[in-house]
Amino acid sequence: MPVDAPAKTIPIVPANATPEELSLYEIRRKIYPRAVHGWFAGWRWAFVWLTQLVFYGLPWITWSGRQSVLFDLGARKFYVFGLVFWPQDVIYLTVLLILSAFALFLFTAIAGRVWCGFACPQTVYTEIFLWVERRIEGDHVARIRLDAEPPSARKLAKKSSKHATWIAISLWTGITFVGYFTPIRDLLRAIPFALGPWETFWVLFYGFATYGNAGWMREQVCKYMCPYARFQSVMFDKDTMIIAYDAERGEPRGPRSRKADPRAKGLGDCVDCEICVQVCPTGIDIRNGLQYECIGCAACIDGCDQVMEKMGYPKGLIRYASENSLARHYGPKEMWRHVFRPRTLVYSAILVAITAAAAGALALRNPLKVDVLRDRGALARESAPGLIENVYRLQIMNTGEAPRTFTISAEGIPGLEVVGLEQPVAVGGAAARTVPIRLQAPADAAAPGAHRIEIEVEAVGDPEMERKERSTFILPRN
Numbered sequence: 001m002p003v004d005a006p007a008k009t010i011p012i013v014p015a016n017a018t019p020e021e022l023s024l025y026e027i028r029r030k031i032y033p034r035a036v037h038g039w040f041a042g043w044r045w046a047f048v049w050l051t052q053l054v055f056y057g058l059p060w061i062t063w064s065g066r067q068s069v070l071f072d073l074g075a076r077k078f079y080v081f082g083l084v085f086w087p088q089d090v091i092y093l094t095v096l097l098i099l100s101a102f103a104l105f106l107f108t109a110i111a112g113r114v115w116c117g118f119a120c121p122q123t124v125y126t127e128i129f130l131w132v133e134r135r136i137e138g139d140h141v142a143r144i145r146l147d148a149e150p151p152s153a154r155k156l157a158k159k160s161s162k163h164a165t166w167i168a169i170s171l172w173t174g175i176t177f178v179g180y181f182t183p184i185r186d187l188l189r190a191i192p193f194a195l196g197p198w199e200t201f202w203v204l205f206y207g208f209a210t211y212g213n214a215g216w217m218r219e220q221v222c223k224y225m226c227p228y229a230r231f232q233s234v235m236f237d238k239d240t241m242i243i244a245y246d247a248e249r250g251e252p253r254g255p256r257s258r259k260a261d262p263r264a265k266g267l268g269d270c271v272d273c274e275i276c277v278q279v280c281p282t283g284i285d286i287r288n289g290l291q292y293e294c295i296g297c298a299a300c301i302d303g304c305d306q307v308m309e310k311m312g313y314p315k316g317l318i319r320y321a322s323e324n325s326l327a328r329h330y331g332p333k334e335m336w337r338h339v340f341r342p343r344t345l346v347y348s349a350i351l352v353a354i355t356a357a358a359a360g361a362l363a364l365r366n367p368l369k370v371d372v373l374r375d376r377g378a379l380a381r382e383s384a385p386g387l388i389e390n391v392y393r394l395q396i397m398n399t400g401e402a403p404r405t406f407t408i409s410a411e412g413i414p415g416l417e418v419v420g421l422e423q424p425v426a427v428g429g430a431a432a433r434t435v436p437i438r439l440q441a442p443a444d445a446a447a448p449g450a451h452r453i454e455i456e457v458e459a460v461g462d463p464e465m466e467r468k469e470r471s472t473f474i475l476p477r478n
């Protein structure tokens with residue numbers, strides 16, 4: 001290759017990136033949401049109280065002498081008040097997941113991201129952490145100033161008290177979470193020195209996740225980590241109620257005095273005060289239309305309604321509205337009519353049907369479960385002249401709270417009977433017992449080979465509580 005040959009290079013040219021493409025790589029701008037009061041803020045706090053009273057309170061309620069809700073993974077039993085679920089009851093978990101999915105489809109089709117805005121743990125804990133932040137550092141302007149200040153004893157004191165409070169809440173949240181798997185009173189007694197390695201790991205992990213997500217990550221969890229934000233749009237249609245800015249009414253936007261007539265000035269109702277942007281926890285401007293970052297918290301509705309009230313304009317410049325209702329100017333009656341459209345009616349019908357079926361199945365649930373295993377080691381043997389014996393292992397699970405006694409019998413071959421077992425068999429409340437049983441039948445009771453039989457387990461004094469399990473009895477050839 002000649003020495004002076006031009007080197008081959010790939011030219012670097014500036015990309016014509018759109019603002020959306022550039023925003024994927026921009027550095028995070030810290031958001032300082034302004035406090036807001038109003039109807040929707042009241043609802044958000046109602047959900048904070050409701051969800052947290054349930055979450056923090058349930059493990060402390062005692063039911064039949066034990067923790068009301070306890071997922072005992074070691075014993076493979078889930079206690080939910082009077083119900084005890086075993087691994088065999090996994091169908092109920094499946095039903096619960098299906099119900100949750102349909103409830104999410106239904107509520108999203110009706111009112112967009114109401115779950116995200118009001119009940120999602122990320123929203124709830126961010127609200128709590130923001131409340132702590134405002135109590136210690138002040139509202140958004142005070143917080144912006146504090147962050148811009150050079151280090152000082154005052155700044156250090158405020159920041160450390162905020163983080164100490166956040167860490168305390170996070171640790172208590174971690175302890176409560178683990179308290180659903182290890183009885184919470186035992187857990188507290190074991191802290192800090194007698195705590196097992198798994199409990200320690202999960203308390204710290206869950207606590208760290210709460211601290212990181214609600215204290216530091218906040219809107220980034222919703223924007224970049226939550227998959228729901230990405231696929232919610234497929235559940236929306238033009239009649240889904242979303243948080244919407246009424247551009248027809250608001251534009252052209254612009255400042256004006258309270259006394260000025262906006263129409264005479266050629267203005268719409270938006271005074272361009274940007275309160276809706278300042279209160280937004282994800283820092284977006286809802287006036288730019290529906291954006292995937294919008295979590296549907298309705299803080300901008302409360303913020304804008306206050307402005308409208310001050311200006312003497314009707315409320316609802318930002319409001320819950322569907323695309324169709326804005327374009328076709330629906331009144332409240334017509335909007336409600338579109339809430340009950342075929343899509344939401346089908347979701348509701350499926351939801352009601354599954355709930356009714358699950359409730360019925362739970363109410364009629366037989367608290368007795370029986371598993372029969374044949375003893376593979378000794379299929380059949382002659383126990384006495386003319387008598388054939390087969391051996392089985394019976395697992396009797398009493399999923400009810402009360403201890404029970406059971407009788408065991410078998411049928412399917414003439415003369416078949418249970419031998420050598422002391423009856424009735426006692427099984428404790430919410431307990432399982434494995435019982436080896438021997439079945440005996442005359443050698444000439446039936447033709448040689450495998451015969452289908454039924455082993456019946458019945459609670460003493462409660463004939464409703466009985467199970468018949470199929471198995472086989474082998475009569476060998478002579």
Ligand code: SF4
Nearest residue numbers: 280294295297298300
């Ligand atoms: S635009 Fe912001 S404040 Fe308004 S609902 Fe969406 S996330 Fe909440």
Ligand code: SF4
Nearest residue numbers: 270271273274276304
């Ligand atoms: S709060 Fe209302 S009036 Fe103020 S900028 Fe937002 S939409 Fe306009």
